Amino acid sequence: MRILILGGDGYLGWPTAMHFSAVGDEVTLIDNFAKRQWELEEGIEPLLPIPTLHRRVRKWKDVTGKTIKVHVGDLCNHRFVYKLLDEVRPEAIVHYAEQPSAPYSMQTRTTAVYTQTNNVVGTLNLLFAMRRYCPNTHLIKLGTMGEYGTPNIDIEEGYITVTHNGRTDTLPFPKQPGSFYHLSKVHDSHNITFACRIWKLAATDLNQGVVYGITTKETDLDQDLRTSFHYDHVFGTVLNRFLVQAVVGVPLTVYGTGGQTRGFLDIRDTIQCVELAARNPAKPGEFRVFNQFTEQFSVMDLAKKTVEAGRRAGLNVTIDHLPNPRIEMESHYYNAKHSKLADLGLKPHLLTNEMLDHMLSTVRTHAGRVNQDSFRPTIPWAEERPS
Amino acid sequence: MRILILGGDGYLGWPTAMHFSAVGDEVTLIDNFAKRQWELEEGIEPLLPIPTLHRRVRKWKDVTGKTIKVHVGDLCNHRFVYKLLDEVRPEAIVHYAEQPSAPYSMQTRTTAVYTQTNNVVGTLNLLFAMRRYCPNTHLIKLGTMGEYGTPNIDIEEGYITVTHNGRTDTLPFPKQPGSFYHLSKVHDSHNITFACRIWKLAATDLNQGVVYGITTKETDLDQDLRTSFHYDHVFGTVLNRFLVQAVVGVPLTVYGTGGQTRGFLDIRDTIQCVELAARNPAKPGEFRVFNQFTEQFSVMDLAKKTVEAGRRAGLNVTIDHLPNPRIEMESHYYNAKHSKLADLGLKPHLLTNEMLDHMLSTVRTHAGRVNQDSFRPTIPWAEERPS
Numbered sequence: 204m205r206i207l208i209l210g211g212d213g214y215l216g217w218p219t220a221m222h223f224s225a226v227g228d229e230v231t232l233i234d235n236f237a238k239r240q241w242e243l244e245e246g247i248e249p250l251l252p253i254p255t256l257h258r259r260v261r262k263w264k265d266v267t268g269k270t271i272k273v274h275v276g277d278l279c280n281h282r283f284v285y286k287l288l289d290e291v292r293p294e295a296i297v298h299y300a301e302q303p304s305a306p307y308s309m310q311t312r313t314t315a316v317y318t319q320t321n322n323v324v325g326t327l328n329l330l331f332a333m334r335r336y337c338p339n340t341h342l343i344k345l346g347t348m349g350e351y352g353t354p355n356i357d358i359e360e361g362y363i364t365v366t367h368n369g370r371t372d373t374l375p376f377p378k379q380p381g382s383f384y385h386l387s388k389v390h391d392s393h394n395i396t397f398a399c400r401i402w403k404l405a406a407t408d409l410n411q412g413v414v415y416g417i418t419t420k421e422t423d424l425d426q427d428l429r430t431s432f433h434y435d436h437v438f439g440t441v442l443n444r445f446l447v448q449a450v451v452g453v454p455l456t457v458y459g460t461g462g463q464t465r466g467f468l469d470i471r472d473t474i475q476c477v478e479l480a481a482r483n484p485a486k487p488g489e490f491r492v493f494n495q496f497t498e499q500f501s502v503m504d505l506a507k508k509t510v511e512a513g514r515r516a517g518l519n520v521t522i523d524h525l526p527n528p529r530i531e532m533e534s535h536y537y538n539a540k541h542s543k544l545a546d547l548g549l550k551p552h553l554l555t556n557e558m559l560d561h562m563l564s565t566v567r568t569h570a571g572r573v574n575q576d577s578f579r580p581t582i583p584w585a586e587e588r589p590s
Numbered sequence: 591m592r593i594l595i596l597g598g599d600g601y602l603g604w605p606t607a608m609h610f611s612a613v614g615d616e617v618t619l620i621d622n623f624a625k626r627q628w629e630l631e632e633g634i635e636p637l638l639p640i641p642t643l644h645r646r647v648r649k650w651k652d653v654t655g656k657t658i659k660v661h662v663g664d665l666c667n668h669r670f671v672y673k674l675l676d677e678v679r680p681e682a683i684v685h686y687a688e689q690p691s692a693p694y695s696m697q698t699r700t701t702a703v704y705t706q707t708n709n710v711v712g713t714l715n716l717l718f719a720m721r722r723y724c725p726n727t728h729l730i731k732l733g734t735m736g737e738y739g740t741p742n743i744d745i746e747e748g749y750i751t752v753t754h755n756g757r758t759d760t761l762p763f764p765k766q767p768g769s770f771y772h773l774s775k776v777h778d779s780h781n782i783t784f785a786c787r788i789w790k791l792a793a794t795d796l797n798q799g800v801v802y803g804i805t806t807k808e809t810d811l812d813q814d815l816r817t818s819f820h821y822d823h824v825f826g827t828v829l830n831r832f833l834v835q836a837v838v839g840v841p842l843t844v845y846g847t848g849g850q851t852r853g854f855l856d857i858r859d860t861i862q863c864v865e866l867a868a869r870n871p872a873k874p875g876e877f878r879v880f881n882q883f884t885e886q887f888s889v890m891d892l893a894k895k896t897v898e899a900g901r902r903a904g905l906n907v908t909i910d911h912l913p914n915p916r917i918e919m920e921s922h923y924y925n926a927k928h929s930k931l932a933d934l935g936l937k938p939h940l941l942t943n944e945m946l947d948h949m950l951s952t953v954r955t956h957a958g959r960v961n962q963d964s965f966r967p968t969i970p971w972a973e974e975r976p977s
Contacts, residue, residue, distance in 0.1 A: 376764070383714075
């Protein structure tokens with residue numbers, strides 16, 4: 204299939220691109236390298252040095268003989284997007300090209316407005332371009348489980364059937380996002396729902412949980428093919444951060460009590476889920492929502508697993524409960540459905556001791572590059588920071 | 591009370607400003623005259639010529655001896671907004687300053703993106719400025735009943751209590767907006783909800799129905815104090831348009847069967863509702879939603895009432911069912927709750943024959959100014975227009 208990956212330089216976009224290329228699809232990817240700019244702003248770096256995208260694509264060709272096409276450009280430039288879709292005419296589009304960090308969005312008015320305009324306008328441009336050039340293309344959009352927040356009822360996959368005053372309807376599941384970033388994804392979901400309704404576009408919204416993991420089959424082929432692994436307080440997801448803290452002997456930074464419970468998945472399952480969505484497309488006019496995660500954990504569950512993994516590796520890992528910089532419930536009900544991707548054939552990589560030990564040992568070989576200043580959360584949700 | 595009206599040059603903003611000034615409040619208003627620019631773009635004009643804002647404010651001073659302060663600026667310019675709130679330190683802010691037309695938003699990619707960025711970024715700037723300069727100020731935000739769409743269950747005021755799989759929670763009412771404009775208001779609602787939660791701002795979201803009417807007590811004081819009354823297919827609301835069509839002998843333009851049912855209210859009740867919200871503010875941290883309308887009608891109900899009003903005035907009024915340019919249900923359940931403003935003391939001006947006859951006779955005195963080219967809907971929701 205002709206597949207277009209948006210945000211192909213990123214943590215998930217790059218391994219996704221390699222995977223589709225490896226299994227024989229015709230892959231084009233775009234990026235505007237905004238993420239590398241944000242890293243410079245924040246003074247943070249991924250754990251492993253990441254070659255430029257052009258260098259990685261050349262290496263991929265050297266190693267596999269396969270070609271990944273690259274277009275450099277910004278979704279917020281609609282002329283770029285229109286020309287791109289007119290030229291590529293993809294059968295599927297995988298859309299990772301958004302500012303993905305809640306703390307980044309919560310820093311200042313500037314980063315909040317930037318996150319919402321970048322994410323919302325980029326996606327609007329994409330929808331208008333699809334309508335004009337490839338209305339039958341399947342849009343696979345990365346959403347987030349964070350759109351739902353933590354309601355006191357079971358979280359369904361996108362829709363809920365409500366009986367109220369004797370009448371029944373199936374409605375979009377109510378959203379209670381917890382940051383300006385998460386809000387941008389809710390805005391996207393509403394906009395895409397509408398575009399599917401009026402223009403009969405076909406879209407799958409993958410409401411993804413928190414991703415952990417450092418390697419995939421393809422990143423392991425060559426060190427120049429590895430992906431951008433973050434452990435810092437801005438872009439680092441919680442388990443990735445804990446494992447790096449464990450390796451360098453810094454207490455794990457748990458926010459508050461650590462009772463916050465979320466859905467999690469292995470980076471290899473992100474790729475598997477995206478592929479399952481691509482091979483089983485939504486129908487014209489359909490806005491389909493899958494909850495994309497494999498297991499639920501609380502932050503303390505993950506901290507304890509990290510302590511145990513450390514013990515197995517001869518590391519003495521401790522836990523530090525920091526004042527929670529976020530406004531969120533630390534003790535709450537959480538039961539999110541996630542059967543639709545399983546029904547399509549997802550075979551989860553669960554968070555086993557073997558996986559934890561493998562990640563820990565991979566991190567250990569790069570311990571010398573860790574910047575310990577980047578662990579501490581310095582972006583509070585409530586108080587204004589000096590600007 | 592020190593009250594700040596955003597969008598004070600508009601159909602509702604200007605009469606609202608005069609009313610608060612008349613009853614003794616200290617009124618400041620802002621506008622960037624964007625609406626007058628959109629009118630020029632579309633080649634349409636309000637029924638009555640509207641003096642400039644500065645001229646109207648001078649006339650208000652002449653007629654009443656009262657001062658309304660004016661600041662000219664754009665909410666999307668955050669430096670303007672910060673300076674404004676720092677100087678004015680209002681006790682209440684009434685926020686009308688958004689692009690308010692669904693058809694305008696549906697014209698092109700440019701107008702869709704403009705509508706969403708203008709409305710969402712303007713409101714974000716306002717929230718950040720309130721947080722910094724006046725976190726105890728009460729924000730009264732004009733939303734729209736169109737945020738809810740037409741679900742097959744009763745529409746509650748902002749929130750719904752859901753029992754699901756044996757558990758219960760009160761959640762934001764699911765939103766199914768029907769245009770890029772209505773989507774922008776849903777995005778606003780989510781953003782304001784979040785700001786109230788994390789920064790303890792106090793906000794009232796007035797999910798307003800479709801407004802009709804041409805005069806208020808204050809607009810009647812002098813012809814230079816009248817407000818911008820639209821009857822065209824872009825900014826004209828349905829009953830206002832029907833009455834002008836009746837006067838000039840053009841068939842009423844009903845979209846499709848006309849079974850579309852919505853909540854409606856008299857412009858005088860808009861002002862009454864805003865005042866009730868201002869005098870009974872939300873609490874810190876509260877995001878309160880009122881459904882602001884007084885009666886439900888279908889489009890055909892209003893067409894028939896217009897035919898009858900025409901008959902009483904000696905006019906032969908006919909009805910034309912046009913292909914519906916919008917994507918919307920033309921036959922649907924609709925029962926929206928609207929008791930919270932009544933509980934605060936709202937005394938509705940219902941759509942009586944007297945009201946219809948008064949509007950019709952007012953329109954008749956200006957029949958010579960009507961531009962009949964501006965009635966026909968030329969903005970389809972589904973098909974792309976030549977750009």
